[in-house]
Amino acid sequence: MIEVLALAKRYGDFPAVTDLSFSARPGEVLGLVGPNGAGKTTTLRCLAGIIPATSGTVRIAGHDIATDPVAAKRALAFFPDEPRLFDYLTVRQHLNFVARIYGVADHEVLAQPLLEELEIADKADELPGALSRGMKQKLAIACGLLHSPQVMFFDEPLTGLDPLGIRRMKDSILKRARAGATIVLSSHLLHLLEEVCSHVLILKKGRKIADGSLAEVSAQFSNGEADVSLEEIFIRATGGSEN
Amino acid sequence: MLGALLYLRFTSLKNWLRMRLLRLKQPKYLVGAIVGVAYFWFFFFRRSFAVAGPSREAQQRALHNAGLALQDAGVALPPDLGSVPLAIGAVVLLAIVTLGWVFSLERASLGFTEAEIAFLFPAPVTRSGLVHFRLVDAQLRSLLGALFMTLFSNRWFFVGGSPVMHAFGWWLIFSAINLHLTGLRFTLTRLSDAGFGTWRRRGLVLLIPIAVIAITLALLPAAERWINPGAHDFPVTLSHWFLNLTGSAPLSWLLAPGKFLLGPFFAENWGAFFLSLGPAVLVIGAHYFWVVRSIVSFEDGSIVRAEKRAAVVAAMRSGKRLGRGPTKGRKPPFALTGAGRPEIAFLWKNLLGTWAWLNPRAWAWCALAIVAAATWAKSQPEWRWLLLAYGPVAIIIAGYTLLAGPQLARQDIRSDLVNADLLKTYPLPGWQIVLGQMLAPIAILTGVLWLLLLAAAVAFQPGPHSLDFLSPAMRDFALACLAPASRALLTLCLATLVPPVVALQLFVPNAAALIFPAWFQATRQRGGGGIDIMGQRLIFFFAQLLTMIFALLPAVFAGASTVAMASFFFSLPPIAGVWLGAAAVLAVLLGELWAGLWFLGSRFECIDLSAELRA
Numbered sequence: 001m002i003e004v005l006a007l008a009k010r011y012g013d014f015p016a017v018t019d020l021s022f023s024a025r026p027g028e029v030l031g032l033v034g035p036n037g038a039g040k041t042t043t044l045r046c047l048a049g050i051i052p053a054t055s056g057t058v059r060i061a062g063h064d065i066a067t068d069p070v071a072a073k074r075a076l077a078f079f080p081d082e083p084r085l086f087d088y089l090t091v092r093q094h095l096n097f098v099a100r101i102y103g104v105a106d107h108e109v110l111a112q113p114l115l116e117e118l119e120i121a122d123k124a125d126e127l128p129g130a131l132s133r134g135m136k137q138k139l140a141i142a143c144g145l146l147h148s149p150q151v152m153f154f155d156e157p158l159t160g161l162d163p164l165g166i167r168r169m170k171d172s173i174l175k176r177a178r179a180g181a182t183i184v185l186s187s188h189l190l191h192l193l194e195e196v197c198s199h200v201l202i203l204k205k206g207r208k209i210a211d212g213s214l215a216e217v218s219a220q221f222s223n224g225e226a227d228v229s230l231e232e233i234f235i236r237a238t239g240g241s242e243n
Numbered sequence: 244m245l246g247a248l249l250y251l252r253f254t255s256l257k258n259w260l261r262m263r264l265l266r267l268k269q270p271k272y273l274v275g276a277i278v279g280v281a282y283f284w285f286f287f288f289r290r291s292f293a294v295a296g297p298s299r300e301a302q303q304r305a306l307h308n309a310g311l312a313l314q315d316a317g318v319a320l321p322p323d324l325g326s327v328p329l330a331i332g333a334v335v336l337l338a339i340v341t342l343g344w345v346f347s348l349e350r351a352s353l354g355f356t357e358a359e360i361a362f363l364f365p366a367p368v369t370r371s372g373l374v375h376f377r378l379v380d381a382q383l384r385s386l387l388g389a390l391f392m393t394l395f396s397n398r399w400f401f402v403g404g405s406p407v408m409h410a411f412g413w414w415l416i417f418s419a420i421n422l423h424l425t426g427l428r429f430t431l432t433r434l435s436d437a438g439f440g441t442w443r444r445r446g447l448v449l450l451i452p453i454a455v456i457a458i459t460l461a462l463l464p465a466a467e468r469w470i471n472p473g474a475h476d477f478p479v480t481l482s483h484w485f486l487n488l489t490g491s492a493p494l495s496w497l498l499a500p501g502k503f504l505l506g507p508f509f510a511e512n513w514g515a516f517f518l519s520l521g522p523a524v525l526v527i528g529a530h531y532f533w534v535v536r537s538i539v540s541f542e543d544g545s546i547v548r549a550e551k552r553a554a555v556v557a558a559m560r561s562g563k564r565l566g567r568g569p570t571k572g573r574k575p576p577f578a579l580t581g582a583g584r585p586e587i588a589f590l591w592k593n594l595l596g597t598w599a600w601l602n603p604r605a606w607a608w609c610a611l612a613i614v615a616a617a618t619w620a621k622s623q624p625e626w627r628w629l630l631l632a633y634g635p636v637a638i639i640i641a642g643y644t645l646l647a648g649p650q651l652a653r654q655d656i657r658s659d660l661v662n663a664d665l666l667k668t669y670p671l672p673g674w675q676i677v678l679g680q681m682l683a684p685i686a687i688l689t690g691v692l693w694l695l696l697l698a699a700a701v702a703f704q705p706g707p708h709s710l711d712f713l714s715p716a717m718r719d720f721a722l723a724c725l726a727p728a729s730r731a732l733l734t735l736c737l738a739t740l741v742p743p744v745v746a747l748q749l750f751v752p753n754a755a756a757l758i759f760p761a762w763f764q765a766t767r768q769r770g771g772g773g774i775d776i777m778g779q780r781l782i783f784f785f786a787q788l789l790t791m792i793f794a795l796l797p798a799v800f801a802g803a804s805t806v807a808m809a810s811f812f813f814s815l816p817p818i819a820g821v822w823l824g825a826a827a828v829l830a831v832l833l834g835e836l837w838a839g840l841w842f843l844g845s846r847f848e849c850i851d852l853s854a855e856l857r858a
Contacts (some may be wrong), residue, residue, distance in 0.1 A: 024647060045664070048667075048668050049667060049668065050664045050667045051667075051670060051851040052848075061526045065623060065749070069670075069672075069848070070670045070671065070672060071670070071672075072670075073668055073669065073670035074670040076668070077668070078664075078668045080664060080665070084661075084662050084664065084665040086387075086592060086596070086662070087596065088573075088592075088596035089572075089592060089595060090572035090593045093572065093592075096575075096579050096581075097588050097591065097592050098578070099581040100579055100581055100582075100583065100585055100587065100588035100591075101585050101588050101669050101671065102578070102669075102670060102671075103581065103585070104581045105581040105582045106581065108581075125572050126572065127571065127572050130571075145639065203320065235525055
């Protein structure tokens, strides 16, 4: 469960995010969309507790990320667009390290099925330097999933993946959502978001333009037309420009 | 072609200078530039521009007198050994050349940048033209390197001549080395293509200097062949032997090109300089002839080299590790379970990023070797003098390790700043992350310092008459302090204090990385450096020194007060006083550590790198 109330983030005089409020329930997949510079990544980073918000409240699984960050972070996982890995740790050692950080005592039991599910079990003793971009992405996901998070944030999760990788990533996201996780993901690939997301939040220049289920947002911008794509909704909602 | 090269270089230089001047608008670069300029002025140029300062001749005279004083003290060499530096330089050049021939694995390549390759390789330029482009370009770089080195060598008392001679001498040396390495790669490629194996080449190359030295030694009279380590004036005897060996054929023939090349650098005056110029230019000319006659295909090798260099520069600019990451995993330093203190996970992770041989077994072997070496030296009357140097050298290295170690052992928050986003998603308070990250360098530096303490402890063993030069009262006091029990007590106390002191030293660079991340990132850049970046590094260095002094002052005060109170007010035995004093120092240090951890942890929780690095 994610609850955001009047979230704002400023860089000096520049307002990156302004007065943003929304919520996402377990099982929902919320697509965060907007033109370049809309504040999508800043929003995700504030939600994950990576950067402090200037004002507003963010609650993750009932814990305020500002006042109780440790409990909130225990319930979440953040997946950046570029997998951040440690050069000197093998795939298995990454999981070992993350297990100690999150206090996952039985990590060996959990790690093997996870590696097999993500098809990197045969790379368990390889270092990141020997992995392809897709493999690194899978390892980052495995690390994030090891502690069974209730809330997941994906920043451009489909960047750099081949068609097969994109398909598997979508399946994986849907599987976690069906299992009860709350998922927020940002992407520019609107036709792919349309296949995965149950809800959408459109941002422009740091402000919310629209949010709700796909059907609700579609109804808001369809002007009575049927079968309007998310791409068309996006263009209508944002006025077809970044400014 | 030369016109294009000069246009490229001078335009690039002009734009580089413009960029550097423009960025001085930012305070971090302006302050750095001021400190950098001040450093160069006070350490290198002040004397050169001083109106009322001593002349160069007066300085030389003063240095000569200082040399005579050192010679009287048995530290410096007598005048007839003045050519020792020239001989050492020739040996160093021979070593560089030999190592180049032995270790070079590269196929022929020239140091073009990726942009130069993109523009020049498809251009209508001959291969020879490209080689000449590169050679002329290398001369410009050699000239810059020579000017820089002259700043240092101008202060060497054993070198005569003027700064202009030194600069020219350095230029000749750098040019010759560059030409030699270029010709070497061309020749090795030819040999490799002709089926001449790497190990065969290595064996042959190593055999030549070894055989030449062996023959030279064999041809020397038996009395001059070896030196007696126990000789009274050992440095002078060693220097005579070295000059005799390097001046005897056939080794002298092998060293002759190097001596010719170094002649202008070591020339005492302009007459000697011009006389030595001829042979040096001949050596350079022979190298040039060799290079142009041995040109082979270098395009493939140059492309690979340029890509590697570009990757290194990109890695440095993004704050990542140099070069490509490792591809082979290694055994972890210890087993890490899922339950337990999370800080240990950082220690485990960061130790995995260090050398595999850095393990408890290696520390134990080092400790054993130190004790064995000291015991052996003590038992050998002719080598006992080594012990006199052993302890002080260990103390000096320990001081240097404490000061410079935190800059070298960087397996902490500094090396993980690039992963800050990931670390901040961990369910841990900031202080735990900072502490965990610092544990690996603390462990490594503590290990090194403990070994050095051990070396100092085992070396400070006074002989029966070694303290006779002291007054009886002082001798008794010194003997009491150096008695085995006292030494063991002091060593144990110091060993206890080492980890917190090391941790305090590590606070400064880690705090710098967290409090001034933009400054910290700027000082890590390579290729974008300049006098402003050097100034920034100097500021960090002095900040570390000052912080250390301020952090240690309360601890030292607390320790000294405790010892004084234990002795004067409670009349406790000295051993108890030392223990209590050490405990007081430890308590203060731990208090400071806790405060520092709390502060850095809070800072880590609040830091927003994306905002900080915008500046």
